[in-house]
Amino acid sequence: MLHEDIVLLKKAFQSSLAVVKGDALCVCVLKRKFAHSWRVLQNGQAIMKANIPELDTQPVLKKQCEQALLLHDIGRFEETVQAYQDKAMQAWGKKYDHGTLGGLILAQLPAYNDKKVVLAVRHHGHMIEDFYNDPEYLALPDSERKKAEMMVKLVRDSDKLDLYYLQREEDNIESDPFFCSLPEDLKHARISPEVWEQFVAGQTIKHNTIRSLSDRILGCISWQFDFNYALTVKLYHEKGYHDMLLELLSKYCPDKMILEKIK
Secondary structure (H helix, E strand, O other): OOHHHHHHHHHHHHHHHHHHOOOHHHHHHHHHHHHHHHHHHHHHHHHHHHHOHHHHHOHHHHHHHHHHHHOOOHHHHHHHHHHHHOOOHHHOOOOOOHHHHHHHHHHOOOOOOOHHHHHHHHHOOOOHHHHHOOHHHHOOOHHHHHHHHHHHHHHHHHHHHHHHHHHHHHOHHHHOHHHHHOOHHHHOOOOOHHHHHHHHOOOOOOHHHOOOHHHHHHHHHHHHHHOOOHHHHHHHHHOOHHHHHHHHHHHHOOOHHHHHHHO
């Protein structure tokens, strides 16, 4: 990990903090995302050591992976500033695409504008099909495509592991704006048919199909269909993330038969 990478992350964090310093919610979001970035890097380093040992003989590619891991959410800082200035924090995470913002930021910096790094940051939170259909990915030579695919999968797995960690440690499914803004009937509504069809088909549930809290929780469970590395699967179960989500779903989902099928 280069000193310059750390400096860039801190600069993005501190400059955003200076803009929103009077807003407690924005400050909280920025601090959470700064800490999250470090944990995602640590998750990725563990996965590389366990499941991608060949990177030890490819120092340039390994460094690029670490850059993509540490800076995957650099667009979150700009996103939070934009939401603050637009007085639209309720739309945070919806109105602005932090992956696209992050890709744009890195694409303008010569030390970070390698297509693989930009693609990994751009698509770490998108449906994987968006990555495979990206013209910049399709334009890469075959050897570079394979590296780009490895990198984006590494970032996606590492990010998901920490999002599960946050859900467990901070109860953030029940305290996030999505939950708080839901009418009571949707907090305890059945899983939507469209969402259930995706889950049964082994698909990661699309954000725009989520209607109820049960949909949201099942969406988090469905992330496992997008796991790419053995250590990710191992940690997901060892750390109790699957059991945590099932327990939360049983609290809000009225359809006990569906719960049994998921288990």
